[in-house]
Amino acid sequence: MPLLVNLVVYDTRRVDEVVEAWVEAGVTGFSLIDSTGLVHHLRGKELRDDLPLFPSVHSLLEGDQEENRILLSVVPDDFDLDALIRATERVLGPLDDPGTGILFVVPVVRVAGLQPRRQAED
Numbered sequence: 009m010p011l012l013v014n015l016v017v018y019d020t021r022r023v024d025e026v027v028e029a030w031v032e033a034g035v036t037g038f039s040l041i042d043s044t045g046l047v048h049h050l051r052g053k054e055l056r057d058d059l060p061l062f063p064s065v066h067s068l069l070e071g072d073q074e075e076n077r078i079l080l081s082v083v084p085d086d087f088d089l090d091a092l093i094r095a096t097e098r099v100l101g102p103l104d105d106p107g108t109g110i111l112f113v114v115p116v117v118r119v120a121g122l123q124p125r126r127q128a129e130d
Contacts, residue, residue: 010116011087015079015096016043017109022099023077029095030079034088038081045076082122089113 013035017023023040030038083089093103093111100108 009085010082010119010122011085011089012114012116013079013081013083013089013092013111014114015109015111016045017077017079017100018107019100019109020075020077023079025099026079026096029099030081030092033092033095035081035083035092038079041078041080043076043078082116082119 015026017026027038027040083092096109096111097103103109103111
C-alpha cells in the first residue's frame with residue numbers, strides 16, 4: 009500500500025535544503041503547500057480589516073515569520089522511511105526538538121496517476 013509522507017517545516021528558509029535531501033533520499037515527486045498553524049491564528053494574525061490597501065514592502069517583510077510549508081509525497085510501501093527521516097533531520101535537526109517540524113505518514117488506500125519510479129538508464 010502506498011504511503012503519504014507529510015512534513016510541516018517551521019523554518020521556511022530551510023525548505024530548499026529539505027527538498028534536496030528528500031530527492032537524494034529517493035523521493036521522486038512531491039507537493040509543497042504554504043500553511044499557517046494554530047499559534048498564528050490565536051495571535052490574531054489572520055486577515056485584518058485595518059490594514060492599508062497598499063502596504064509598504066517594508067511592512068510586508070517586517071515581523072515574525074508565521075508561515076510554514078508542508079511537503080506531501082506519496083511513496084511506495086517499500087520506501088525507506090527511516091532514511092527519509094534521517095535526511096530530513098540532517099537539515100532541520102531532531103524533529104522531537106521544538107521549532108523544527110512535524111513528520112507523519114499515513115497509508116493511502118487508493119491512488120491514481122502515481123508514476124512508477126524510473127530506473128537509471130544504463
